[in-house]
Amino acid sequence: MKQRIACFLLLIFCSTAWGQSKTDSLMAALNRAIEMSAEYDQAKVQAIQQLKQLAGRIPAADLSARFTVYQQLYEEYKIFNYDSAYNYARKLQQTATDLADPLRSDLARIKLSFILLSSGMFKEAYDSLQNIRLAGFPDSLKADYYSLMARYYYDLGDYDNDQYHTPGYNRKATEYTDSALQLFPPQSFAYNYYNGLKNIRNGKREEASHYFQILMNDTGLSHHELALTASTLSDNYIQSGKIDTAIHLLILAAIADIKSSTKETAAIFNLSAILFKQGDLKSASTYIEKALNDAFSYGARQRKIQVSAILPLIEAEKVSRVExxxxxxxxxxxxxxxxxxxxxxxxxxxxxxxxxxxxxxxxxxxxxxxxxxxxxxxxxxxxxxxxxxxxxxxxxxxxxxxxxxxxxxxxxxxxxxxxxxxxxxxxxxNIKKEKEELLGNFDRIFLKLFPHFIEEFNTLFAREDQIQLKENELLNTDLRIFALIRMGIHDSENIARILEYSVNTINTYKTKIKNKSIIPNEEFEQRIMGIKSI
CATH class of the missing domain: 1.10.287 (Helix Hairpins)
Known part of the structure; x- marks a missing residue:
């Protein structure tokens, strides 16, 4: 499965254009994955239950073994549920304190900071990160710290999204990324991913593509790593204006997120936002609902805010279509x-x-x-x-x-x-068009029979009261009422039914027109009836 997904990503990366049929095929695969998401989540829950049972069998005095299982539970929860991940991060801190192990204590603080950041709690994440002491850290832990600080400033810049603070946050993020890259093993996933991320953020799209192509050729990536790669690479194509390719990548990222039961994700949200802009309301609605469910399931505050900005627009369109x-x-x-x-x-x-x-x-x-x-x-x-x-x-x-x-x-x-x-x-x-066509046909046929009707009708009025038709107008309501009378329909009720007015409105029109005429009211209709046909 991983090999097939990797090949799929490679094809997208190398392709310059994909047809609508390919998009439809990918979206069908995503829809199937959404339908099966409960099964993937159940497998995740079962794995967690097994770890909890293991933790329950560990003697209370074996703090080191308990720390290891708590860390495994934290890893299972960190992209699945904020509250549970936070709980186990705190248990890691408490266990590290009981062990009097400063290194494990700082490791637990990094885990806690990651969760706080994933939930959008920027201040709390920053406070936690500031309490970490790097002295004595192994390179792998330092790399984790620097990459987490880089993510903190990137996310903070995205959250502010202005011309005043965001550039400074991005510069700090780049500095921390460079520090992490010096410590990551060359050609590791983290090394290539953060190199690609840094180049995307700095607008160096070709350099970013180089590192992401390396990752997509790697058939050993997990679903979560594939999702991160495809989702981040989609930004590169969005910046290049290649929206179709970006959509393909986001679909693949969303599928991988679902298969790994990742609830802290932006791929399906970004996909729904792009599809909504393109007018695909049905798909956008399906995916924004999935994004909202994931945000609430995980407890991601910033993701809830993002979803709430677009969800009302999509829901309004849905209500309109239902109505x-x-x-x-x-x-x-x-x-x-x-x-x-x-x-x-x-x-x-x-x-x-x-x-x-x-x-x-x-x-x-x-x-x-x-x-x-x-x-x-x-x-x-x-x-x-x-x-x-x-x-x-x-x-x-x-x-x-x-x-x-x-x-x-x-x-x-x-x-x-x-x-x-x-x-x-x-x-x-189009009811309005049908009605206009009906009246237009009547006007044309009537004027064909009475080509001089308008001229003779206007002779019954002073010049300032004569009817002046608008451009492309054959008859107006005043003329149409007396055209029907000339055709022999004298009853106001019948005229009102034909023209879709009330009887009172028709009588008002007739009275107003007769009062403007230079002819006595009682003779007016006789003069109308005297207008000759061809």
């Missing part, structure tokens, strides 16, 4: 209702015209003296009928085709439980 999904059926119903209203309006127009046609035909049979007038009305009615029947059936055909396609797609998505795609499908329906 949109809930509104999908309502939106569908609203669209159907709107189109049915349009259909009813067109049917009313058609039947009114057909009724006029029948009346005209009856007048023809009863009075030859009005033959010409009746013929004119019949001709006009026929034009209305032809235009609007054609519009009615064409509109219905398009409407039912849309509804059939929408219904089939919706059934497929519902059966597959693809809520995200259902939301996207619902978003393709």
């Amino acid at each position: 949109n999904e809930k509104r999908t059926v309502i939106t569908y119903a609203a669209i159907v209702t709107l189109l049915l209203m349009a259909l009813v309006a067109l049917i009313i127009v058609i039947f009114r015209q057909l009724r006029k046609l029948k009346i005209a035909q009856q007048i023809i049979t009863e009075a030859n003296s009005k033959q010409q007038e009746i013929n004119n009305k019949l001709s006009e009615a026929n034009k209305f009928k032809d235009e609007y029947i054609g519009y009615f059936f064409n509109g219905n055909s398009e409407f039912y085709a849309k509804m059939e396609k929408f219904k089939k797609n919706l059934e497929v998505k519902v059966n597959d439980r693809k809520l995200e795609e259902i939301r996207m499908l619902a978003n393709t329906i």
Whole structure:
């Protein structure tokens, strides 16, 4: 497994571009690892339980053996749970005191400082580190101290993240890193890792890549070491603007963290932040929840603060999408209702015209003296009928085709439980656009029948009260009300239903317009009806 992961990292390091399919494959692997995280944690807990049982069997007087087991328990907990790691670090201190062993006492203080720093308790970590005496330390312990001080200043610089204090913290961190590097065995993991880290922090990306490539060629790294390598190297690619490669590295780091039951980690948090910026809300939400659970499980204060900064943004988007999904059926119903209203309006127009046609035909049979007038009305009615029947059936055909396609797609998505795609499908329906298209079609057909309607309508007003249409506007609400009246729809209730206004609003519009006219109110609609079609 370690060899495969190392090879995978090497491929990413050497590759200049990865396709979306590779990202999807890696994310699928991460999702599987998240699903199995409880199993990895259970294995971790079992190992801890075995050590606790071992500690329980050690005689109280054998302080040296007890110190060794406490140190093993501390190592198990230090990236798994802050409270327990802190507890065993204190037990190490107490046992070292009982042994009257200054070297072990300082070793315990370094362990305690690491935990305090991992939890974001910078002041407490600093106070603990300042009490450590380096005199008599072996090189390995000095190296641990210097590398911990380097991490302290790097983390403090990241926490402040300003132009005043951060550069100074980074300089101190580099100084401590250099001191540690003099003591680390050459070609060891710590030697290469801290060389790479120092060069990343100093903007020397090519030099950093050299050391990290050495680590990625090492098939003997643990999952935790692989996670540290991949996560830190991702910063190098972020600085270079190679975000896709950085994402791949963070995914691999997150997988390795899960497999090692590492709860004190930034990889999955950084991954969720990048994916959120790229608009992948679903994945970002999944990973930020994992990051939050890890932060609370470990007790990392600074990680909780980081997560709390982005979590509300992601949660707000999630709530918005859930609400949109809930509104999908309502939106569908609203669209159907709107189109049915349009259909009813067109049917009313058609039947009114057909009724006029029948009346005209009856007048023809009863009075030859009005033959010409009746013929004119019949001709006009026929034009209305032809235009609007054609519009009615064409509109219905398009409407039912849309509804059939929408219904089939919706059934497929519902059966597959693809809520995200259902939301996207619902978003393709634009009620406002459908309504605007409906009214636009009415305007075009009406003006085709009455091309001089606007000019003749304006002759009924003084120049300052005449209607001036906006650019690309065929009819406005004032004109549309009286266009419907000219089409034979005189009832305010029908007009209100067609235009989706209240009856009171329609009556108010009509009264306001008539009051502005130079024609007496009682004659106004007669003059409107006198406007001729083509």
